Amino acid sequence: MVVVPHPAAGGDTRGASTVETDDAGAPVAQVRRHRDLAVAVAEIESAHHPRWVWTSTASVYPHLLRAGVRVQRCHDLATTATITSMRAGTPGLPSDEPVDERPGLFDAAPAVDIDTVLAQFAEQRRVLSEDRRLDLLIAAESAGTLAAAEMGFDGLPFSADAHRRLLESVLGPRPAGYEPPRRIAEVTAEICAAFGRPLNPASHAEILDAFRREGIDATSTRKHVLKEIDHPAVPLLLRHRDLSKLYSTNGWHWLDTWVHGNRFRPVYVPGAVVSGRWASRGGGALQIPKSLRSSVIADPGHTFVVADAGQLEPRILAAMSGDRRMVAAAGADDLYAPVAAAAFNGDRAKAKVAVLGVLYGATSGDARSLLTVLRNSFPVAVDFVERAARAGERGEVVYSWLGRACPPPEPGFHSHGDVRARGRFTRNFVVQATAAEWALCVLAELRRRLTTDPDRTAGELVFFQHDEVVVHTRNPDLAAAHIEASVQSATRLLFGDTAVRFPMKLAVRDTYADETDGE
DNA sequence: AGACAGGGCGCC
DNA sequence: AAAGGGCGCCCTGTCT
Numbered sequence: 001m002v003v004v005p006h007p008a009a010g011g012d013t014r015g016a017s018t019v020e021t022d023d024a025g026a027p028v029a030q031v032r033r034h035r036d037l038a039v040a041v042a043e044i045e046s047a048h049h050p051r052w053v054w055t056s057t058a059s060v061y062p063h064l065l066r067a068g069v070r071v072q073r074c075h076d077l078a079t080t081a082t083i084t085s086m087r088a089g090t091p092g093l094p095s096d097e098p099v100d101e102r103p104g105l106f107d108a109a110p111a112v113d114i115d116t117v118l119a120q121f122a123e124q125r126r127v128l129s130e131d132r133r134l135d136l137l138i139a140a141e142s143a144g145t146l147a148a149a150e151m152g153f154d155g156l157p158f159s160a161d162a163h164r165r166l167l168e169s170v171l172g173p174r175p176a177g178y179e180p181p182r183r184i185a186e187v188t189a190e191i192c193a194a195f196g197r198p199l200n201p202a203s204h205a206e207i208l209d210a211f212r213r214e215g216i217d218a219t220s221t222r223k224h225v226l227k228e229i230d231h232p233a234v235p236l237l238l239r240h241r242d243l244s245k246l247y248s249t250n251g252w253h254w255l256d257t258w259v260h261g262n263r264f265r266p267v268y269v270p271g272a273v274v275s276g277r278w279a280s281r282g283g284g285a286l287q288i289p290k291s292l293r294s295s296v297i298a299d300p301g302h303t304f305v306v307a308d309a310g311q312l313e314p315r316i317l318a319a320m321s322g323d324r325r326m327v328a329a330a331g332a333d334d335l336y337a338p339v340a341a342a343a344f345n346g347d348r349a350k351a352k353v354a355v356l357g358v359l360y361g362a363t364s365g366d367a368r369s370l371l372t373v374l375r376n377s378f379p380v381a382v383d384f385v386e387r388a389a390r391a392g393e394r395g396e397v398v399y400s401w402l403g404r405a406c407p408p409p410e411p412g413f414h415s416h417g418d419v420r421a422r423g424r425f426t427r428n429f430v431v432q433a434t435a436a437e438w439a440l441c442v443l444a445e446l447r448r449r450l451t452t453d454p455d456r457t458a459g460e461l462v463f464f465q466h467d468e469v470v471v472h473t474r475n476p477d478l479a480a481a482h483i484e485a486s487v488q489s490a491t492r493l494l495f496g497d498t499a500v501r502f503p504m505k506l507a508v509r510d511t512y513a514d515e516t517d518g519e
Numbered sequence: 520a521g522a523c524a525g526g527g528c529g530c531c
Numbered sequence: 532a533a534a535g536g537g538c539g540c541c542c543t544g545t546c547t
Contacts, residue, residue: 202542204526222527224533245528248541273537277531284539287530308531313536353534360535367534428536432531466531466537 001025001075002050003117004037004060016040017114020050024129025122031114038067045071053077053121055112057145058269065153072451076142077117079271080124083137087405089397136493137402137437141271143444147461148268148278150447155263156285156462156512157302157472162295163255171243174252181247187240194233201240249284250292258283264296268464275429276404276436277466286465288512296512298472304512305459305479307504308468309439309487311335314355316435319500320401323380330500343377344370358382359431361389361424385427392426393419400433401494434494438502439467441490442483446471449482458482463512476508 001021016037020029034040041064044050049072054060056078064070085091128135167174172182179185192198195214199206204221211218211229218225223241226234258264266285270278280286288296298304309315311334318330329338340351354374357367358381375382388398395409406429409422443464450458450471459473473479487502 200543204543206543220526241528245541249528249539275537277537279538281539284530287528287539289529312531349532353532357535362535364534424536432537468531 001053001121002044003027003053003114003121004041018044019114019118021053021118021121023125025053025118025125027118038064038069041071042067042069045069049073051075053117055117057142057149061146061149062153065149070150070451071146072448074142074146075121075124075138076145077120077124079141079145080128080138081120082271083134083141083404084124084127086407087134087403089405089408091407131403133402136441137400137404140402140437140440140444141276143447144270144278144440147443147447147464148270151461151464152265152268154460154462155261155265156296156470157262157298158259158264159262159295159297160255160259162297163259163292164252166291166295167246167251167255171247171251181243181251184240184243184247187236187243191233191236191240194231194236201237202244207237246289246291250289254283273436274407275433276400276440277432278464290514294511294513298510302459302472302474303476303508303510304462305471305473305476305483306468306507306509306512307470307480307483309442309502310505312435312438312467312502313359313431315500315502316401316438317359317381317384317431319495319498320430320434321381321384323378323384326378326381327499332501333503339374339378343373358385359428361420361427363420385431388430389423389427392429393423395422396426398426398430400430400437402434402437404433404437406433435467438490438494439464441493442486443469445486445489446482449486450479453478453482470512480506480508 001023002018003021003025004016004018016034017031018034018040019027019031021027032040037060041052052071052074054074054077057074057076058078061071061074082091124138128138164174171184175181180188188201191201195210197210199210201207207221208218210233211231214231216229216231218229221237223238226237258266264283264285266283267281268278268285269281272279278286296304314335315330318326318335325342326339329335329342332338336348336351336355339355340346340348344350344354350370351374353362353367354370356362357371358374362368362371371382391398392406392409395413397405397408399405406426410418413419413422443461446469447461450460455475455478457473457475457478459471459475459479461469462472463470469483471479471483483504483506487504491498491500491502
């Protein structure tokens with residue numbers, strides 16, 4: 001363990017200090033002063049790969065990456081504090097540290113004294129040393145912060161030319177000024193013609209008003225509502241919505257902002273979702289529309305290995321609950337097939353609806369009755385989430401498998417609707433948060449394997465999205481082997497010797513697009 | 520001018 | 532096919 005305080009504000013890395021500690025966080029050597037943080041980290045890292053302890057990866061590591069310095073392991077104090085304070089019921093009190101989004105600068109956080117950092121680390125070690133699962137969670141979260149910074153820095157291979165071709169074929173040429181692209185202008189004109197009056201197709205109020213003038217009372221302008229209306233403007237409105245979405249969210253401006261040097265460089269924010277899932281800041285990294293994925297093109301000589309965990313959350317529920325029949329079902333490649341056989345006369349569609357309904361807290365009568373059927377065959381699994389739901393309804397906090405706490409309820413939650421919503425949230429939390437932990441452990445192990453493989457062609461992580469990883473590699477077989485091994489490792493770390501399987505759908509392609517998507 | 524809420528969509 | 536959970540982002544419309 002080597003502790004480094006937060007660097008001074010303003011990008012001034014002079015005066016950086018390090019001190020070596022034992023596992024408990026007690027110093028075992030003198031504090032060393034360094035002229036340059038990146039140089040010091042590079043030197044120490046090459047000697048013995050310590051676990052770096054710092055205030056936050058988000059505020060320190062981007063600077064190191066820009067200096068060409070990478071580390072294997074860290075302990076992120078801010079991330080740890082966020083998790084432990086949520087467990088203590090005092091969310092949001094410790095450092096809400098801003099992440100470094102400005103190249104070349106550290107954020108404006110004040111410099112922190114090394115004794116303060118040491119004290120915080122020692123206290124966190126004391127807590128973690130008593131809780132093996134929490135210790136594992138913190139290690140995985142910390143590794144995740146490194147992976148997030150590295151993926152944001154390296155970027156996802158993305159062909160700006162391919163994307164420009166897509167935009168031009170769908171929207172027309174790039175507008176010179178602020179006027180809308182040709183195809184959007186055309187469909188807007190057609191909509192106005194269909195209604196016989198000018199209107200702004202982006203205004204819900206104007207659309208509803210226009211329909212009302214023709215004697216059509218729509219409750220909203222949602223797609224499924226519009227589709228019920230027999231009117232020539234309906235398909236035009238839906239098309240306008242699609243085009244506008246592409247233009248405004250992933251159009252030329254998005255390309256200029258987020259894609260440079262044929263790399264899409266998003267800002268990942270690990271653990272930003274209460275369940276522990278990652279979020280992204282700007283660029284919509286975790287919501288890349290399917291239509292854009294054919295522009296994610298591997299470099300020459302490289303391919304992508306795209307791996308996603310199929311039916312992850314039901315498998316997580318099986319492992320958490322220990323329901324013997326559900327565990328047995330989760331030993332199959334298709335979990336829904338044995339569930340259907342056991343409870344739904346082989347009707348797979350019904351089995352799927354029932355399982356998803358139990359995970360999300362379905363309220364519709366249809367799914368409720370299927371849930372009752374599911375309970376007959378899988379009582380332990382159903383009871384597991386029902387207990388989480390009832391705890392939430394009582395205002396209690398629930399926990400993931402490794403001990404992440406969900407936020408406490410809002411003080412004023414008492415209405416029937418609030419209480420039921422809280423139950424659906426806590427019901428889903430226990431599974432979604434544990435699924436996030438499993439995926440994070442996969443990511444951490446995969447990162448470790450890829451970066452330490454003596455064969456330098458194993459590849460690099462370029463994308464992570466909840467239950468999916470993408471490796472950019474010259475050697476897809478090796479990358480795939482590392483993915484499989486990482487899945488085994490994560491499963492064993494969390495659930496030990498379980499019969500639950502987590503089959504990965506692996507695909508080797510030169511674009512991120514699903515091969516079923518048309519060219 | 521800027522903040523915020525609500526509607527809507529698409530990603531898991 | 533959707534439903535239920537979690538997000539980010541865009542738009543309009545309203546309020547300050």
